[in-house]
Amino acid sequence: MTTTHVRTRRGGPARRRSASRRSRGEAPFRFLSTAAGVLLLAIMAAIAVFLISEAIPALRANQANFFTELTWNPNSENSFGIAALAFGTVLSSALALLIATPIAVGVALFISHYAPRRLAAPLGYLVDLLAAVPSVVYGLWGVTFLVPLLRTPSQWLNETFGWFPLFGGEGIIGGKTMIAGAVVLAIMILPIIAAIAREVFLQAPRMNEEAALALGATRWEMIRMAVLPFGRPGIVSAAMLGLGRAMGETIAVALIFPATFDITIQILTPHANSIAANIANGFGEANDIGRGALIASGLVLFVITLLVNMAARMVINRRKEHARAGA
Numbered sequence: 001m002t003t004t005h006v007r008t009r010r011g012g013p014a015r016r017r018s019a020s021r022r023s024r025g026e027a028p029f030r031f032l033s034t035a036a037g038v039l040l041l042a043i044m045a046a047i048a049v050f051l052i053s054e055a056i057p058a059l060r061a062n063q064a065n066f067f068t069e070l071t072w073n074p075n076s077e078n079s080f081g082i083a084a085l086a087f088g089t090v091l092s093s094a095l096a097l098l099i100a101t102p103i104a105v106g107v108a109l110f111i112s113h114y115a116p117r118r119l120a121a122p123l124g125y126l127v128d129l130l131a132a133v134p135s136v137v138y139g140l141w142g143v144t145f146l147v148p149l150l151r152t153p154s155q156w157l158n159e160t161f162g163w164f165p166l167f168g169g170e171g172i173i174g175g176k177t178m179i180a181g182a183v184v185l186a187i188m189i190l191p192i193i194a195a196i197a198r199e200v201f202l203q204a205p206r207m208n209e210e211a212a213l214a215l216g217a218t219r220w221e222m223i224r225m226a227v228l229p230f231g232r233p234g235i236v237s238a239a240m241l242g243l244g245r246a247m248g249e250t251i252a253v254a255l256i257f258p259a260t261f262d263i264t265i266q267i268l269t270p271h272a273n274s275i276a277a278n279i280a281n282g283f284g285e286a287n288d289i290g291r292g293a294l295i296a297s298g299l300v301l302f303v304i305t306l307l308v309n310m311a312a313r314m315v316i317n318r319r320k321e322h323a324r325a326g327a
Helices: 002-061 083-114 117-131 135-149 151-161 178-202 206-214 219-248 251-256 275-282 288-326
Strands: none
Touching: 002 288, 083 117, 083 178, 083 219, 083 275, 083 288, 117 178, 135 151, 135 178, 135 251, 178 219, 178 251, 206 219, 219 288, 251 275, 275 288
């Protein structure tokens, strides 16, 4: 009893000193974390203030409705609108996300749960490397290789499924079209989504996977019951990150899109443009009003990206709440 009592007394001050050191270490970390969060919000607010202040003179000089006008003539007629550009941005990004997400999830599942270890590591490095390829490389590849390659499939889709508005259209079919730009964007964002989804799938609880296999589930059934439900918030986050890059992509779509200003869902005809591509194509030749108009369109893209990220965060938080309730 005496020995135990002495040990307890000796251990008490040591524990208190250790707790005191931990508390002293937590204070700087808490300060740095808070400062980083405040700095990020300040940077975003500064960007918004800059965009608004630079766009106001052009918006005041605009002789058309900025939100509904289809034409873009700020340099000569002081008439411009964001409708066609915003529509093209959203449509091309949505198509790219629709193409890339299923393939990226399949690649991530193959690397994390199907491929042998000797093959999984090189594939993972390859996916990470593809995510770092400059966008101009994808754009040049799309112009020189993909655009001519898609002419025959585009004509077949138009002849076979032309009754469907998405594949309809008359006259020129193929070439620099919305679908060509969407495919390039899909290839660009696919490595990002696959890399994040792969890391999320690797964090799935091993005990849940082994329990499903022990109950007689096949590997796909195990993935469907234990891996995909766990990784669903991560998949949504990865998809939204890819969508953000697709919306803001500039050089690749500027090389592929034909820079038209109309609204159509016919993705096989040469009618396509986006906010980022229009900024890249028009900034060098713009006058003061033209630069203000381009900055105003950048402000719209900024707002769209924020809304998309907020919606993704709401979806992720709701899924987390459902997961807690189910547990």
